[in-house]
Amino acid sequence: AQSVTQLDSHVSVSEGTPVLLRCNYSSSYSPSLFWYVQHPNKGLQLLLKYTSAATLVKGINGFEAEFKKSETSFHLTKPSAHMSDAAEYFCVVSDGFDNAGNMLTFGGGTRLMVKP
Amino acid sequence: NAGVTQTPKFQVLKTGQSMTLQCAQDMNHEYMSWYRQDPGMGLRLIHYSVGAGITDQGEVPNGYNVSRSTTEDFPLRLLSAAPSQTSVYFCASSYATETYEQYFGPGTRLTVT
Numbered sequence: 001a002q003s004v005t006q007l008d009s010h011v012s013v014s015e016g017t018p019v020l021l022r023c024n025y026s027s028s029y030s031p032s033l034f035w036y037v038q039h040p041n042k043g044l045q046l047l048l049k050y051t052s053a054a055t056l057v058k059g060i061n062g063f064e065a066e067f068k069k070s071e072t073s074f075h076l077t078k079p080s081a082h083m084s085d086a087a088e089y090f091c092v093v094s095d096g097f098d099n100a101g102n103m104l105t106f107g108g109g110t111r112l113m114v115k116p
Numbered sequence: 117n118a119g120v121t122q123t124p125k126f127q128v129l130k131t132g133q134s135m136t137l138q139c140a141q142d143m144n145h146e147y148m149s150w151y152r153q154d155p156g157m158g159l160r161l162i163h164y165s166v167g168a169g170i171t172d173q174g175e176v177p178n179g180y181n182v183s184r185s186t187t188e189d190f191p192l193r194l195l196s197a198a199p200s201q202t203s204v205y206f207c208a209s210s211y212a213t214e215t216y217e218q219y220f221g222p223g224t225r226l227t228v229t
Contacts, residue, residue: 009156032216043120043206043220044159051216090158094216103215106158 002027002093004107012113019063019078021110023091026072033074034092034104035065044090050074061085086114118142120221122207128227129197137192137224139207145219146212148190149174150182152203153223159206165190166212197228 007022025031035047048059055067061084065076074091091107123138141148149164161174165184179201181193190209194201204225208218 004158034216041222043222044208044218045220046217049216092216104159104161104218106160108156108158 002031002095002105004091004093004105006089006091006107006110008110009108010111010113012115013081014115015083016080019076019081019085019112021076021089021091021112023074023076023107024072025074025091025093027093027095029095031093031095033065033067034094035059035063035074035076036090036092036106037087038090038109039087047076047089081112081114083114083116086112088112120207120209120219122205122221122224124224125222126225128229129194130229131197131199133197135194135197137194137205137207137226139190139192139221140188141190141207141209141219142188143209143219144187145209146187147215147218148184148207148209149218150180150190150192151206151208152176152201153206154203162192162205194226199228202226202228 003026005024033050036044037047038044048057050057050067058064063078088109088111090109092104094103120141146167150162151159153159160176163182165171171182204223206223207221210218
């Protein structure tokens with residue numbers, strides 16, 4: 001069985017400062033990991049994905065994430081926050097279909113707030 | 117290319133009423149799914165389909181029915197609405213070989229009183 005824990009439900013940063021959103025996962029197999037972003041009143045959009053290639057993954061809008069197997073982590077970072085980054089971010093794991101047909105298991109989400 | 121569309125955007129139901137949430141995609145995706153989003157719980161899979169005529173249950177299927185008569189459409193039916201079904205519902209689609217990269221609709225916000 002797979003699971004995802006996002007360690008912070010809310011993160012607040014000032015514009016221009018670094019962003020760190022933390023994610024730990026549990027998986028029986030070699031997982032694929034993703035970050036999705038949801039802007040207010042919008043659907044979810046894929047930000048980046050790790051599927052067993054390079055452990056440092058670059059996504060859209062300057063975000064990147066590093067897969068660390070020894071720490072079972074997949075933290076999302078960005079060097080300099082922008083006001084438009086304010087959104088909810090979901091860490092997602094997939095290790096194939098399980099009995100519930102879940103290709104994707106979502107974390108609880110982290111709401112990122114960016115102060116001017 | 118409209119992507120994934122959902123109607124309605126908002127709905128208020130009384131307990132016991134039934135309704136259908138509509139979902140359509142124009143990307144010729146084989147895989148379609150319905151999720152519900154509740155605060156602090158991420159998204160949970162309700163039902164999914166890997167092609168026309170094929171559906172299966174996800175993590176939280178009770179109280180919901182689906183059908184897939186065409187590749188494009190995947191409606192979700194609430195049989196007898198309950199307050200516990202108050203949630204935001206998202207439809208998503210993807211290619212069958214890339215189900216990790218799902219395209220989401222804008223969501224339907226449902227309130228059951």
